[in-house]
Amino acid sequence: MIAEQGALSATTNNVANVNTAGYSREQAVLVASDPVVVDPLTFGTGVTLQSVESIRDPILESQIQQQTQSQGQFSTLASALQQTQVNFTSSTGDIGTAISKFFDSINQLSTNPSDLSLRQGVLTAASNVATSFNTTANSLTRQQTSLDLSVVQQVGQINQLTQQIAQLNVQVSNLQNVGENAGTFIDQRTRAIDQLSSLVDVSVIPSDNTLTLITANGAPLVTGQKSFQLQTQLNSSGLHDVYSQGADISGAITSGQLGGTLQARDQEIPAISAQLDTLAAGLANAVNGVQVGGFDLNGHAGTNLFNPPPVSGVGAAASLSVAITDPALIAASSDGSAGSNGNAEAMYALNSQAIIGGQSPTDYYSGIVFNVGNGAANASAEQTASSLVLQQLNDQRAAVSGVSLNEEAANMVQYQDAYSASAQVITTINTMMQTVINMKTS
Amino acid sequence: MRVNPNPYSDILAAVAQTQQQIFSDEQQIASGRSVIVPSDNPAAAAVLVQNADQTSQADQFQRSIGSIQGAIQNSDAALSSVTASLKQAITLGVEGANGTNNSADRAAIATQVQGIQSQLLSLANLSYQGNYVFAGTATQTTPYVFDPNSTSGVTYQGNTGVNSVTLGNHFSLQTNLPGSQLFSASGGDVFQSIQDLITSLQSGTGIDTAVTELGAASNHIDAQRVFYGNALNQMSAQQTYLSTETTQLAQQQNTAGGADLTSVISNLTTAQTSLQATLAAVGQTAHTDLFNYLK
DSSP states (O other), X not given: OHHHHHHHHHHHHHHHTTTOTTOOOEEEEEEEOOOEEETTEEEOOOEEEEEEXXXXXXXXXXXXXXXXXXXXXXXXXXXXXXXXXXXXXOOTTSHHHHHHHHHHHHHHHHHSTTOHHHXXXXXXHHHHHHHHHHHHHHHHHHHHHHHHHHHHHHHHHHHHHHHHHHHHHHHHHHHHHTTOOOHHHHHHHHHHHHHHHHHSOEEEXXXXXXXXXXXXXXXXXXXXXXXXXXXXXXXXXXXEEEEETTEEOGGGOOSHHHHHHHHIIIIIHHHHXXXXXXXXXXXXXXXXXXXXXXXXXTSOBOOOSBOOOOTTOTTXXXXXOBOOOOGGGSOOBSSSSTTOOHHHHHHHHGGGSOOBTTBOHHHHHHHHHHHHHHHHHHHHHHXXXXXXXXXXXXXXXXXXXXXXXXXXXXXXXXXXXXHHHHHHHHHHHHHHHHHHHHHHHO | OOOOSOTHHHHHHHHHHHHHXXXXXXXXXXXXXXXXXXXXXXXXXXXXXXXXXXXHHHHHHHHHHHHHHHHHHHHHHHHHHHHHXXXXXXXXXXXXXXXXXXXXXXXXXXXXXXXXXXXXXXXXXXXXXXXXXXXXTOTTSOSEEEOTTSTTSEEEOSOSOOOEEEEETTEEEEOOOOXXXXXXXXXXXXXXXXXXXXXXXXXXXXXXXXXXXXXXXXXXXXXXXXXXXXXXXXHHHHHHHHHHHHHHHHHHHHHHHBOOHHHHHHHHHHHHHHHHHHHHHHHHHSSOOGGGGOO
């Protein structure tokens, strides 16, 4: 009867934890007690509640952890790139529109090259081109800075979780060393590892009563009862690198939210920035090249329209600016006379010339838009796919470990019936005993 | 087989996905566009960037044509007046050649021809929107000034430069003829012939030669006017072409990035029905288990 009562308490615990995240259902393990042999008969001695064990599938759990890592990576990457692509959505102020308007203004100037208001129009359009590059480049830099902040925060969360897991390791091994069910602590530890998996690529190496966690490149996070903290350190670009045991492991973290954040911060956004720099520098250099080959309204040789971009091109988009403020200085003339538009025509022709990486400015820009959109679309698709897989794995885990109220109700009835039956047996024995006792007294 | 006893998280995920679909459909309907951010369709987004650039160019070409047309029409009209003036001078020349005229009569006619010479000078110095249209590219310099030391009576101060303006992809139009080519061409020199007429009327000799020269100059101007007529015709044809191109670009834009409203609305209806069905099913079935029946 005590065994049945114990089994019923497992059911009670299951029902109580029906909504507890990460809880694995417990099952009472009832075994028949050792029989007593009274020659020549063997008598059963009843039932013992041997243990209460948690039902879980370790292989499924390791798959969930892996899938959680890619889900964390792609969801972070997707949300970063979704944010990036807003800068490349067609609007009145985007780079593509600004470049179109700039060349439009030159075409208009070409119809009346000595007109000061048309010249002013070109200057304004050139300044809008510079502003659109500046705004987009700065927005990418801001995003990089905010991703950098995420790196620091995520490393903090990782450290907190590894500390927690090390403590749970202590509790689990303490209980298991004395042969107790450490199910609740294992559930908590599994949940902490799931959370850790969402942050960083982590491999679980189980050992007797405890486990070791390492990152993909082998940097230790938890060994047994000890956790190893990750550190962040500023690098020369003003961004934080992730260090483990004094070694920079930033490049080796490829999965989890931290992996996704680092990928967006160190690869995706810099790649887009580099393309913007190429476009800004290519356009500015080409326009300047034509400008110095012509003559301004006063018949003087032309000077740069844009301040020359850095020779390396790095930072060209962020620093692009117009060099002149006097509209008369636009070198529209090819022969030195005020009414000549030959050089304005040459400048307009840049519009369709392969001046940037073998492409016209607009074609190159449309390539950037494609890359940005494609990156965001791919990351979103990967995120959706890994979410679906993760959802299925979680379903499978719930099928194994989840608490079913129907099952618990059935178990309860079963244990209750067994309890009643045992009680009935005792009542019967009691009646028999009474009969024997009454025999003697009567 | 044991199944997941708590499917709520799956149901919520499905509901969230349907709601996302509804949101995206509604956004498409509201904007009329299927590509709102580049990731909606990266290839179409790239096409739309180029399409926007080409549309902007076509609009600009139309504006540029509008700007050029005025100058060319005014130039052509001025040249028309030049031929009229030359015809008038020829008439005066023929009249002056009549033997009944004495020198005083011829001097009076010469004075009239000098008036025509002034008219021609002012026509050759036509200015449109602040630019001398017959000065070559030296549009800020008065092209012709009286010059008593010159045999033609005038000096050309402009240059021989011409401008061309891009008015379409692979279409560039020359927009001016320099005054030297129009009014000072050998074998059709307007100012030389008018000066010769004045001189011959004053001297009484060589009037017929001068009249012949004037006829040649008038023919020359008429021939040059073909340039302006052609330019106007070409611009008008280009305007038609550009408006066709703009229409095509708008169609391309719609194909690449316009929302297909029929299918979007159909998707939206399906998504809404699915959402309602999911929620109704959950509401009706989800909360029954064996505990409800144990009394």
